[in-house]
Amino acid sequence: xxxxxxxxxxxxxxxxxxxxxxxxQIQLHADAALNAIADAGLKLSDIDGIATxxxxxxxxxxxxxxxxxxxxxxxxxxxxxxxxVRHAAAAIEAGLCKTVLITHAESGKSMIGKLPRSxxxxxxxxxxxxxxxxxxxPSMFPIPVLRYMKTYGIxxxxxxxxxxxxxxxxxxxxxxxxxxxxxxxxxxxxxxxAYPFRILQCCLVTDGGGALILTSADxxxxxxxxxxxxxxxxxxxxxPMVSQxxxxxxxxxxxxxxxxxxxxxxIAHKDVDHLMIYDAFAHLPLYGLGDLGxxxxxxxxxxxxxxxxxxxxxxxxxxNGGGLSYMHSGMYGMYALQESVRQMRGxxxxxxxxxxxxxxxxxxxxxxxxxxxxxTNEK
Amino acid sequence: MAEPARAKPxxxxxxxxxxxxxxxxxxxxxxxxACANVYFPPRPFCPSCASRKVSVFxxxxxxTLYSYVINHRPAAPGFTPPYAIAVVELDEGPRxxxxxxxxxxxxxxxxLDMKLEVAFEKLDDKITLPLFRPAKG
Numbered sequence: 001x002x003x004x005x006x007x008x009x010x011x012x013x014x015x016x017x018x019x020x021x022x023x024x025q026i027q028l029h030a031d032a033a034l035n036a037i038a039d040a041g042l043k044l045s046d047i048d049g050i051a052t053x054x055x056x057x058x059x060x061x062x063x064x065x066x067x068x069x070x071x072x073x074x075x076x077x078x079x080x081x082x083x084x085v086r087h088a089a090a091a092i093e094a095g096l097c098k099t100v101l102i103t104h105a106e107s108g109k110s111m112i113g114k115l116p117r118s119x120x121x122x123x124x125x126x127x128x129x130x131x132x133x134x135x136x137x138p139s140m141f142p143i144p145v146l147r148y149m150k151t152y153g154i155x156x157x158x159x160x161x162x163x164x165x166x167x168x169x170x171x172x173x174x175x176x177x178x179x180x181x182x183x184x185x186x187x188x189x190x191x192x193x194a195y196p197f198r199i200l201q202c203c204l205v206t207d208g209g210g211a212l213i214l215t216s217a218d219x220x221x222x223x224x225x226x227x228x229x230x231x232x233x234x235x236x237x238x239x240p241m242v243s244q245x246x247x248x249x250x251x252x253x254x255x256x257x258x259x260x261x262x263x264x265x266x267i268a269h270k271d272v273d274h275l276m277i278y279d280a281f282a283h284l285p286l287y288g289l290g291d292l293g294x295x296x297x298x299x300x301x302x303x304x305x306x307x308x309x310x311x312x313x314x315x316x317x318x319x320n321g322g323g324l325s326y327m328h329s330g331m332y333g334m335y336a337l338q339e340s341v342r343q344m345r346g347x348x349x350x351x352x353x354x355x356x357x358x359x360x361x362x363x364x365x366x367x368x369x370x371x372x373x374x375x376t377n378e379k
Numbered sequence: 380m381a382e383p384a385r386a387k388p389x390x391x392x393x394x395x396x397x398x399x400x401x402x403x404x405x406x407x408x409x410x411x412x413a414c415a416n417v418y419f420p421p422r423p424f425c426p427s428c429a430s431r432k433v434s435v436f437x438x439x440x441x442x443t444l445y446s447y448v449i450n451h452r453p454a455a456p457g458f459t460p461p462y463a464i465a466v467v468e469l470d471e472g473p474r475x476x477x478x479x480x481x482x483x484x485x486x487x488x489x490x491l492d493m494k495l496e497v498a499f500e501k502l503d504d505k506i507t508l509p510l511f512r513p514a515k516g
Contacts, residue, residue, distance in 0.1 A: 081406050127388035132476045135455035195449035243466045243476035324495035
């Protein structure tokens with residue numbers, strides 16, 4: 001895809017985040033969408049492309065009163081929105097539409113108007129995983145981590161530091177759900193969920209949503225906010241069954257999506273000022289740092305434990321507090337994208353000074369899918 | 380009222396041989412006749428070379444512990460926490476999810492790469508699950 005041909009011109013989260021008992025899931029989508037449309041200074045009738053996940057594009061288009069000429073219902077888990085950005089950029093470049101609205105929302109905590117998730121007994125997951133006691137992401141997502149730790153010599157304390165450092169970022173963010181400082185000991189003494197992970201290494205469960213508006217870079221300069229250009233993109237999928245990953249020492253989907261985005265962007269790792277790696281659980285930033293090529297996997301635990309990703313560190317990572325401390329409605333990718341856009345606009349609560357390139361890496365459906373978007377504020 | 384039961388698999392035409400196997404006390408895998416790739420889960424073609432000429436064979440039932448979690452909460456219906464959800468690497472190559480029986484469900488007892496052997500647990504007249512226990516000797 002051509003670099004910097006498409007830009008984000010509208011970005012917003014739901015008015016509230018956390019516990020929102022007075023809104024259904026679809027209304028959370030609308031709340032985020034209306035906020036993003038206002039942010040971009042547009043009218044609903046200006047939108048001619050729509051993308052969303054879990055909820056269908058037809059549901060959201062109808063609810064908002066939009067008549068699109070392009071739709072994308074890619075739904076591959078929490079990184080679906082990274083894939084939407086990539087697909088939307090291609091669609092705008094191809095002339096299929098001019099102004100795309102991407103929405104996410106989930107009533108993850110209050111469960112109002114939330115579609116049920118089920119695994120049919122005759123699906124492959126239903127036959128070859130469900131009978132062995134997997135029950136929601138905490139029992140599945142961490143399954144690879146003991147192997148990863150053994151292979152690379154990663155310690156429990158190093159992975160606990162992921163949560164500690166992200167809480168430091170969250171403390172700077174008024175909208176973060178959890179702001180009180182925590183220590184490695186706090187993490188390692190917190191309630192056990194699925195060994196080796198304790199509750200402070202698992203994402204929050206909250207309500208919320210977010211929306212993005214994309215258009216061509218040529219039009220982007222006419223919008224009220226500083227355009228955030230799409231410099232590089234990548235995507236891939238591996239398997240819906242965590243047990244069937246090629247290896248637990250890395251994610252094949254990460255290793256395709258990340259490097260594809262870097263190649264497309266034409267940047268080196270040293271050019272990255274700001275990094276988001278979707279952290280549904282505390283091991284994901286380690287997999288991300290290794291698979292995106294920032295360093296060998298052996299060094300990822302030490303890199304974080306040594307403070308390189310904390311406020312003031314050389315590679316600011318998950319600067320909103322992440323899924324562990326900011327919010328996590330079930331499909332966190334949208335919030336990672338929102339934070340990258342804020343950083344590129346220069347308006348993040350924990351702003352990285354002079355940041356010009358932001359890498360935003362998402363994961364979906366355990367390690368099933370991945371999407372990477374590289375943003376820049378310079379054309 | 381009956382206790383909630385663990386999730387029960389429902390075979391499809393492509394997986395029936397596997398579930399017939401567990402019922403007969405065999406762990407059955409598939410091997411590609413063209414490229415010799417051994418694969419799992421079941422499907423009537425080779426995911427490596429796309430050949431439709433594949434054979435079902437009885438696996439050794441031996442493997443090693445590749446990775447696991449010990450689930451504390453929330454527990455799946457039919458399970459009493461804490462219980463380990465394991466991924467076993469079979470000697471023939473493929474990996475499969477299972478549970479480890481006849482072994483304390485603790486990090487001390489569950490050592491990565493420990494040798495395991497298949498054990499069959501009958502759920503009802505149609506379904507028997509392949510579980511694993513520490514290998515003897």
